[in-house]
Amino acid sequence: MDGARPEPWIGGHAFLSDCATAALVAPDGTIDWMCAPRFDSPSLFAGILDTRRGGGWNLEVEGARPAVRRYVDGTLALETRWEGDGVSAVVTDLLAVRRSGSRLRNEGVLVRLVRCLSGRATVVSRVEAVPDYARRSAEWRPDGDGALRERSGPRLWATGEPRTAADGSVEYRQELAEGDTAAFALDYLGESGAADAATCEALVERTLEAWRSWSDRTRYDGAGAQHVRRSAVVLRGLLHEESGGLIAAPTTSLPEWPGEARNWDYRYVWHRDAALAVLAFLRLGHGAEARGYLDYLLRTFRRTPERLGPVHTVDGELPPEEVELDHLDGHVGTGPVRVGNGARGQNQIDVYGHVLDAALSYQQVVGDLTEHDLHGLWRIVTAARGLRSSLGHGPWESRGAPRHWTTSRVYLWVCLDRAVQLAELTGHRDPPPLDEWREEARSLRAEILERGIDSGSGAFVQSYGGDRVDGSLTRLPLVGFLPGRDPRxxxxxxxxDAELGVGGDSGRDGDGAGDGSGSSGGDGDLLQRYHPVRTRDGLDTEEGAFLLCSFDMVSALVLAGRVEEAERRFARLCERSGPLGLLSEEMDADGTMLGNFPQAFSHLAQINAAINLDSAEDVEALRAWARRRSGGHAPAKDSRQATPSGREASA
Structure with a gap:
C-alpha cells in the first residue's frame, strides 16, 4: 500500500465466514484479512499482518464515519451505519451462503452493499489485493460486463466503473442519492457470470435467510443467551462445511503478546478444539455439526491408523511445515509471520480422550453411530493405549521437553472411561477388550492421584514431579475425574486463582472506532494457562491470560458449589468480549485482545460455562454430565436435540 493506515487492535474486527473461508473487517471498513478459496489458502488481503505491504479492501463514505456496527441477528452479516456531513448510509458486508437442507453452502462471493439512507453519499471503494501472502501485486484484466479478473482467478465486479492503478489497486467512486444502492462483489472462485445490484441484493437476502434458519435451531434461552447464540454462530462459521473439520481460528500470527514471538498459524483443525466444540454443539441442539466432525475425524484417522496426530488441514492432511514470511512486519510490527504449524509432529496424548468423549456424548444424544464408526473409534483407543508410558507435549503443545502432563494423563483415562461406556451403550456385537480397558483406566486413575498431586499443597500440578499448577487442571471436574467439591x-x-489469576482494571478491546478503550471489568476473572517462562515451554516470552481457562474456571466453580462467584466471573468475562461479541485466544489485564481471532476455544468455553451456570440448580445432572453418564447431559433448558436428519430426540 502507499502508506500505512492506523493499526486497529485485534478485538475491534468483525468476522465474516461462508464456512469455506473467512474475512476480517477492521473498524474503519477495511477488509484486512482474507484467504481464498479456503481458510488455509494463501491470503488475498493481509493488511492485519502488515499495513504497508499487506493490502486490503477499503470502503468508506466520504465525510462520514462508522457510527454503529452490528451483526444482523443470528448471522455473520455485518451492518455498519455511516453518519456525518448530512449523509447517512448503511454498508452490509458478508460472505454469501445458501441453505441446502440443513447445510450452509458457500457461494464463493464476498459482497459489499451500500444503501444511502439520507442526503447524498460519495462511496469510495479501493481494492488492493496482494495475492500469495503479499508476495506479488494483483494483475487484473477486463472480463466483460465491467468486471475484472485477477490472473489467479478471482473476479471483481461493482456497479461503478473501475480505475486500475499501476500498483494493481482498483478504485471505484460512486455518487448515491437517498434510496440508491452501490454494490461490490469479489467472486473468489471466479465462477460467476454477469452481476448487477439486484444479484448482490439477492445474495444478501439468501445469506440472511440461510444463517437465520441455522440459528433458529439453537436450543438455548438461559443465562447469557445473547453471548451463547453469538458464540454458536461463530463456531458454525469456523466449521468447514464440505469436510466437517472445525478450524481453531481463521488467522495466523496474531501475537499472544506485543513484541514477542508467540505467533502461530491456527487455520487448521485441532482435534482437541473440534471435539470440545462437538460438546457445545450437542448441548445447543446441533447434532449435524457434531456428526460432520466425527465423520471427518474417522476419515482422517484411517490415513494414519497407528497414530492420531493433533492437527490436520480441513481436508485431513498434515499442515504444511512451518515457515516464516520475513517480508511481512507482523501485526502492529510483531513478527514473525508464520504459515504452517510445527505441532503437526507432536505427541499430544490428551487428543485421544477428547475425541472419545465427543463420540460418547454424540451417541448418547443422537445415537446413530454405526458398526463401522465404532470399529474406527476402537482403533483410536488401541492407538491411545500404546501411549501409556509415553511423554508428550501436553494440551498446550509445548515446544519444550516432553513430559508427563497431568491433564494429558487424565484425558488418557477419559479415553478409556468413555470407550467402556460407549461399548456398553451400543452393545457392540464385536466387543472390544472391556475388562482390559476397565483395569487400565483404574490403574491410570490411581497413578494420577499418586503422581499428579503436590504433597505439600494437596493440589494437582502441571506435570508429574513438578510443583506448578496449570490452567488445564480446571477440566478435571468437568470430565468427572473427581467431583467438583473434592478437597483436591x-x-x-x-x-x-492465587498463582495464575490476573487482576487489575480491565476494559473492552475496541469500540466502534477501534481505540481499545472501554469500561472496567473488575479483578480476578482472567486466568493464565501457566507461567510462560517458568514452565519452560521453549519460548522465553510472556503471553496474555487464556480465555478458555478463564471460562473453564467458571464451569469448575459451578461444580464446586461456588455459583455466585461463578456468575460474577462469567458476567465480567462477557463484558470483556469485543464490541461485536467476538473473543480472541488470550487477553491482557487491560482488556486488550491477544492471539488469533476469533478463537474457537474461547467461544466454546463461553457456551459451556453459560449452560453449566444455567443448570447449576440441578447438581446431579451436572455431575452426570461431567462423567457423560447416560441421562445426565445437562443440555440447554429446551432439551430437544437436533439429529443430522433433522429429527429431534430427547436428551
Missing part, C-alpha cells in the same frame, strides 16, 4: 479439586482451584 478445591485446593487446585485455590492455587490456580
Amino acid at each position: 479439586v478445591l485446593r487446585t482451584l485455590e492455587r490456580l
